[in-house]
Amino acid sequence: MSLTHEAWADALRDGDLLGVACADCGATYGTPFAVCNDCGGRDVETTDLPTEGEVYTETTIQVPPVDFEGPYQVGMVQVGSARVTARLEGDGEAVEIGDRVVLDGVVESGGEPAPVFRTATDGE
Amino acid sequence: MTRASVVGASMTTFGVHETTLTELFAEAALGAFDDAGVGPDDVDALYFGNAMGGQTENDTHLAPKAASQVGLAGVPCQRYEDACATSSNAFKNAVEAVEAGVHDTVLVGGVERCTPETGLGTGEMTRIFASASDRYYEQPTGLTFPGVFALLTKRHMHEHGTTAEQLAHVAVKNHANGQLNPNAHFGKETTVADVLESPVIADPFHLMDCCPFSDGASAVLVTSDDRADSFDDPVDVQGVGHATDIVPLSAKAVPHATQAARDAASQAYEQAGASADEMDFAEVHDCFTGAEVMASEAIGFFEDGEGGPAAEEGRTRIDGDRPINPSGGLKAKGHPIGATGTGQIVELTEQLRGNVGERQVEGAERAVAHNLGGDAATTVVSVMGVRR
Numbered sequence: 272m273s274l275t276h277e278a279w280a281d282a283l284r285d286g287d288l289l290g291v292a293c294a295d296c297g298a299t300y301g302t303p304f305a306v307c308n309d310c311g312g313r314d315v316e317t318t319d320l321p322t323e324g325e326v327y328t329e330t331t332i333q334v335p336p337v338d339f340e341g342p343y344q345v346g347m348v349q350v351g352s353a354r355v356t357a358r359l360e361g362d363g364e365a366v367e368i369g370d371r372v373v374l375d376g377v378v379e380s381g382g383e384p385a386p387v388f389r390t391a392t393d394g395e
Numbered sequence: 396m397t398r399a400s401v402v403g404a405s406m407t408t409f410g411v412h413e414t415t416l417t418e419l420f421a422e423a424a425l426g427a428f429d430d431a432g433v434g435p436d437d438v439d440a441l442y443f444g445n446a447m448g449g450q451t452e453n454d455t456h457l458a459p460k461a462a463s464q465v466g467l468a469g470v471p472c473q474r475y476e477d478a479c480a481t482s483s484n485a486f487k488n489a490v491e492a493v494e495a496g497v498h499d500t501v502l503v504g505g506v507e508r509c510t511p512e513t514g515l516g517t518g519e520m521t522r523i524f525a526s527a528s529d530r531y532y533e534q535p536t537g538l539t540f541p542g543v544f545a546l547l548t549k550r551h552m553h554e555h556g557t558t559a560e561q562l563a564h565v566a567v568k569n570h571a572n573g574q575l576n577p578n579a580h581f582g583k584e585t586t587v588a589d590v591l592e593s594p595v596i597a598d599p600f601h602l603m604d605c606c607p608f609s610d611g612a613s614a615v616l617v618t619s620d621d622r623a624d625s626f627d628d629p630v631d632v633q634g635v636g637h638a639t640d641i642v643p644l645s646a647k648a649v650p651h652a653t654q655a656a657r658d659a660a661s662q663a664y665e666q667a668g669a670s671a672d673e674m675d676f677a678e679v680h681d682c683f684t685g686a687e688v689m690a691s692e693a694i695g696f697f698e699d700g701e702g703g704p705a706a707e708e709g710r711t712r713i714d715g716d717r718p719i720n721p722s723g724g725l726k727a728k729g730h731p732i733g734a735t736g737t738g739q740i741v742e743l744t745e746q747l748r749g750n751v752g753e754r755q756v757e758g759a760e761r762a763v764a765h766n767l768g769g770d771a772a773t774t775v776v777s778v779m780g781v782r783r
Contacts (some may be wrong), residue, residue, distance in 0.1 A: 355645055
């Protein structure tokens, strides 16, 4: 069995970002898939993704769904050759496209974790 | 080539409705019957769209309920759910069914209620809409649908220099068009400054960059090419493309390309034997202003990066060289999720018949509809033309 959601979530809570890499074509994803969407290969292996990356795109949600308290910033982070969708924390300033960010914990909603990336400071 | 023909088309006003889902659908369906001059005995099946009735109104298995309301009890009924592309997928399957000879004439349509008439407020409805995003890799972040399109649009702005002012021009244009559409939820004279001064929902989108929550229904009657001439005013379906893309957004190679739309448009144009340049106008899925800009590029009306400047220059106005959303689009006409796809088909049918008065695209003979659903993961693109 390839990477499960449960294993992805448990690792995330431990500070590790897991993705999957196709042994046949090398495609890498930031979330589990049973089969590679690039080549159809089933030999999809769990891989450690970098916990530091670059903001690919972002927005600030001013009107949240029920059970969320806005405003908060959500974005996609490029981590190596994969991307993940995450909460962004800018230490008082909005995080922008191209900014370096590091994984810094999770937020939980309905028992499911989402990664939180924070603006990288020098030396990280 | 002609794959099938639309011989009846009707929609309710999009806005706020107190009536039940099946009553609302009946209003559109009976309008389509009357437009085609048929009754239930002439209809062989129902292809029905409703995206969220289970979540919003505890109302599921709606296709036979809707059929029963309009005298179609007993015919084969099927319900489609593809987020905002729900009823265009019903339309695609209906076209295929009559083309293949499975049915002669079918009723296709959709209905949805999204306003507080459902008893649900903004936060609850925002949560239900977000159910179309990835359950495990997007929803826990608190991502909303304005947020989904904000993420795509911000990257589009970064790559191409698209500006907030250009986005606002889309809203100004669609509101102006909405004034000319008696079925539209909204429509008014507004300005770029008005848009930019409205409250921010998810940057870069202000309130006026966003479509409203709407109630409404739409329906069309689809029949085979060889039967179409026995009706008064058929409009031909020349191509229907349907493609999907990977979910979640983070797995897409170039999220703001909306690849499913490009793939679906290629299929539709190929079937029609036509190019984007031969389309006299488009109805596109402008759930947010940025979505119209991306759609205008994905369907080939403009080169990548030229959608924003084209909106600013007025090229997409009804009297421009590439009119987009003469109906007012989702932005002003409204967006009752499951009714939106066939609502676009109603607009194409009425425009190509030359029946829409002040918002008529002069001389329109061929047009394209683009209906996108959930994380840009489903897109149906339809090409229709005046019957020769």
